[in-house]
Amino acid sequence: MEIDTQNYIRFWGVRGSYPAPFSSHMGVGGNTSCVELRADNHILICDGGSGIIPLGNSLMAQQEIKEVTIVVTHYHWDHISGLPFFVPAFVPGWKVNIYGPGGSKTATEERISGQMVDPYFPVEVETWMADIHYLDAPNGQLEYGPFKITTFNVHHPGSTYGYHIQVHDKTIIYVSDNELLFLDKTIEERKDELEPEELQLMIAMQEEERVNAIENIKNAHIFIHDAQYTPEDYAKKRGWGHSCYIDTANFAMDANVKQLHLFHVDPNYNDTKIETLHRDILKLVDERQSQMECHIAREGVIIDIDKL
Numbered sequence: 001m002e003i004d005t006q007n008y009i010r011f012w013g014v015r016g017s018y019p020a021p022f023s024s025h026m027g028v029g030g031n032t033s034c035v036e037l038r039a040d041n042h043i044l045i046c047d048g049g050s051g052i053i054p055l056g057n058s059l060m061a062q063q064e065i066k067e068v069t070i071v072v073t074h075y076h077w078d079h080i081s082g083l084p085f086f087v088p089a090f091v092p093g094w095k096v097n098i099y100g101p102g103g104s105k106t107a108t109e110e111r112i113s114g115q116m117v118d119p120y121f122p123v124e125v126e127t128w129m130a131d132i133h134y135l136d137a138p139n140g141q142l143e144y145g146p147f148k149i150t151t152f153n154v155h156h157p158g159s160t161y162g163y164h165i166q167v168h169d170k171t172i173i174y175v176s177d178n179e180l181l182f183l184d185k186t187i188e189e190r191k192d193e194l195e196p197e198e199l200q201l202m203i204a205m206q207e208e209e210r211v212n213a214i215e216n217i218k219n220a221h222i223f224i225h226d227a228q229y230t231p232e233d234y235a236k237k238r239g240w241g242h243s244c245y246i247d248t249a250n251f252a253m254d255a256n257v258k259q260l261h262l263f264h265v266d267p268n269y270n271d272t273k274i275e276t277l278h279r280d281i282l283k284l285v286d287e288r289q290s291q292m293e294c295h296i297a298r299e300g301v302i303i304d305i306d307k308l
Contacts, residue, residue, distance in 0.1 A: 013051020029299025042145030
């Protein structure tokens with residue numbers, strides 16, 4: 001796809017859990033999580049799922065930029081499985097900065113390199129010939145070129161981050177894996193065993209968390225968020241760390257988001273099913289008389305940051 005802007009967001013991987021390279025899925029795309037943000041000749045990459053492989057190949061076809069920063073939400077395989085095949089990391093003259101949860105750059109390095117050791121993978125990170133830098137983020141804040149990045153915790157098994165990104169006076173929120181109704185589930189499961197005071201405390205925590213979560217994304221220009229399940233599938237998989245697409249849409253509208261991009265969709269959902277889900281959300285947006293745009297995140301789609 002030809003790009004007529006230098007400042008953009010591009011989806012390279014949009015699936016959750018595992019790649020789905022099926023003909024029935026290619027309208028949306030089959031690669032796992034990877035989103036490129038480019039501004040002022042700086043490239044910020046959100047997650048290193050299988051989508052980072054074609055991104056890396058694309059980067060090797062140009063000469064202008066030789067540095068990237070990769071921020072990882074967490075270390076589940078669908079978010080890091082493309083890194084062993086990210087060609088720029090193997091090429092002298094490139095600089096690759098990597099950041100993720102874990103409390104220190106040493107912890108990030110251990111988690112990234114851990115998937116590239118025998119018996120899991122035949123080539124270790126020591127074969128990376130690029131200048132590799134693992135980053136710390138004091139107070140959960142990073143700056144890279146024009147990007148100002150702030151981390152926040154979300155509900156997903158293990159330590160998992162969402163990213164609040166400011167660039168060119170625009171706000172972009174990237175939250176690949178997050179269960180919006182996690183506390184609702186906890187309260188529902190334990191309400192009969194809790195004392196009244198404990199139940200009221202849990203409800204107060206639930207409301208405080210929702211207020212804080214909405215504040216993190218309020219008025220965002222772009223909101224990229226987990227929308228893995230239908231209501232039926234979510235009912236079976238509560239606690240797995242993913243959201244129902246309806247909950248994601250309602251949450252985004254409550255926060256007055258400008259554009260919602262439904263992301264990390266279940267690999268079992270083909271294009272036809274996802275189009276049905278999209279129509280459901282557009283109907284919901286209309287019923288709520290919201291001005292929010294709602295899109296399915298699709299591989300290859302490019303968003304001009306300066307036109308937001």
